[in-house]
Amino acid sequence: MSAPDEFLERIAAVLASAGVSAGTRICCALSGGVDSVVLFEVLRRLQPRVGYGLSAAHVHHGLSPNADAWAAACTGRGARAGVPVQVFRVEIERNHPDGIEAAARAARHAALDTVACDWLAFGHHQDDQAETLLFRLLRGGGVRGAAAMRVLSPPVRGRPGRLRPLLALRRAEIEDWARRQGLDWVEDESNAALHHTRNALRHRLLPVAETLFPAAVPTLARAAAHFAEADDLLGELAALDARACGGLPLSRQAFLALGGGRQANLLRWLLQRAGAQAPSSRRLAEALRQLGALPAARALDVSLGAWALRAYRDRVWLEPSAEPVVEALVWDDEPALPWAGGYVRFEAACGEGLSAARLAAAKLRALAPRTSGMSLRLSPQRPRRELRKLCQEAGIPAWLRARLPVLWVDGEPAWVGGIGIEAAFAAAPGEPGVLPRWSVGEPGAGGEEPAAWPAA
Template sequence: MASSRNCPADWIAALGAAISQCFPTGCRIAVGLSGGLDSVVLLHALHGAQEHAAFQLSAHHVCHGLSPNAESWVSFCVLTCESLGLPLSITRLALERQPQQSLEALARDARHAALRALPVDVVALAHHADDQAETVLLQLLRGAGVAGLAAMPLLAPGQPALWRPLLGHTRAELAAWATARKLAWIEDESNADRRLRRNALRHDISPRLAEHFPGYPQTLSRSARHCAEAGELLRELAVLDGLPDDPHKGLRLFALAALSPPRARNLLRQFLLSAGLLAPSEARLEAFRLALASPRSDARSALLHQGVVVLRQGDRVVVAPQVQAFRRTWRGENALALPHGDLVFDTTPGQGLRAEFAHQGCTVVPCPRGARLVLASGQPGRPVRELLRQHGVPVWARDAWPVLQGEAGLLAVPGLGVAPEARTRGEAPGYVLRWVPAPTTGPSYAGSKASR
């Protein structure tokens, strides 16, 4: 969107040109429409840009239900879209706040998830230069690095992509354009709540900054772009230093050990980001680096981060799910859904577990430490975890590997076999147990011999 100091036709045409350049012909673009000034301006601008580019335009309103005016905002969005002849979809949220959870963050994350779930190619968001400046300042105050200071990107890839075409424009410019066109919009009363940090910054600090540093939003937006470039360079450096193209492959330890501490921290940070995790704090990242580099660190040196574990597995650093305890009763179902995958019971004549066990209420639990499985009559039981290791199952996956137990003890382990006294005979029907692990961000073990 070009400067609003140009005539509307000029910058609307530029907006259409940007769409033609960035997105395929006929793409579906949905505006995140709150009903406020910013999103109303964006909706009208994109509506005008349809004369200059071929795309399908719609709007989506997320109703949080937090304000007593929420339904009137829904009605306003409906009328606005009807006046433009544009389709509108609505998501109604039922937010459940956990103890000590920020309601502001909860609403933001739920809104973002709703928009990301839309069946469109692009979601257009109405963040502008003032929003960007506030984000940069808030990130500075929390001690963020270049990734945080890069703030909000103009275009975030994904399905759908997130596009912010107003980042080069201030709130004042948008208000002037809307007033000139006699547009209507709603005011969210929560924007005046100074208990929220962003509002306190907007109402109490930003005006003072503007007095002494006119045009500071554009200046901070420029700094955000510089930080975004620096972030790209840090990722390129991490690739040169050994960042895997797929986080499931794990990060080679020798690549980490050969680097200076700053480069090693960058490589580890980029690896965690590539696995879909947020970067840990500076202190926590250094603790990760030292623990993983320690000669005494092994697979049991698991570092918890965002509900997963970061640990050594052989010559690699892997990210694995944190094992959840479970206990299920099997009564003949074809499959049991477990926290880390599905345990499937394939009916196979002459193989596997005798069918009678399907009626005895056997128990499925994670493989207990010290569990042994007899593979042949007359032979001693062998450690299940050692058998899984020999079959290529990583240690963190062994912790979640299910086993079937009966009143007399261990009956079967998927991928390994069935205790002799529990096996079917002749061509009688039996159950072959098959473990289908859920996708993880650690190295895949779905191809290991035990999971076949």
């Protein structure tokens, strides 16, 4: 019996630590270069032992005259191995503010995020980790940036998790194994172009560092691991602070009682959980300054890029800057309907909510936006009042009112999210009822969600 391949066993251990087992779906990000080819081959060889599903994906950037040949090499490799390979052709933003490298990376990850899998596996190695750490430090990155890449990054909000089984290996080890196995791969000519920042770090800065510190690469990788530990601790602190601020939305008073560093850390953590990019330190500091200077009675809406920091009365929250699309939806007794980036769920109740009999007798029931001048009577003992005034009393700022879900029953408003139920449609004591609830996130998903107005 031949001795086990130590190289393969090291990768198998990483897969085991990620909980990869029979039924797990892994997609290998296959560029055609030596790192991804080795990863593909290792995953192919380990598949029968572990039993996971294996596929591959290649992103065709169109930046090189050899791009078609690289795509063909990847699909050919997959065909010979009996592994399906999906090719994505992407358009690169030539005027990206962070350069063509960042634009290609953004387009690549956006494409790969659409793959139906549990884990996206990348061929990043220890030398890549050292380059990433230097790159982010020289750009003024914080603790999270200095943590660089992680071996395991769990799935976030529907996006596949990231798996980097080769991250503890040096580039030379990977190339040596590839040669011993007789593998062939493609060479990207842009890897030698020194006008690309990452290439300059690889070919100029790191070799100098290694002449002064022979263990520079593993030492830098170890430093990234220390930063990752610190980032995890900051995440735990942010979770504690979020609970101390009452969950989401945050209590404005409690949030402002935190120190400035903890405020910024909490907002960065919430954006990270939402899958959003952290704003610059300058922009975040300005948003926090405005929040602290503004009287509590005044509403705040400060852009942080694709997301915004918003506050009203004693509530503080984050949400996407772009207004969500709200369209009329007929309700045919579905348990939930999508609305404004979240869901309206309809729960069975008794003696509360909407009268189930009244709803069953209706000819048309639909979720739709409010109409101008509409009014509601929340109790038989109270007069009908304009929705605008009810929103003011409920603490719903003006910019959120256009997205409030309204359940229209035969042309009459029966319920408004965040406001309540029209008395004429209310279930009587002991009567079967239907209780609508508007929430952010997937239907039935509970827990804290760093996003829009958490209306009742």
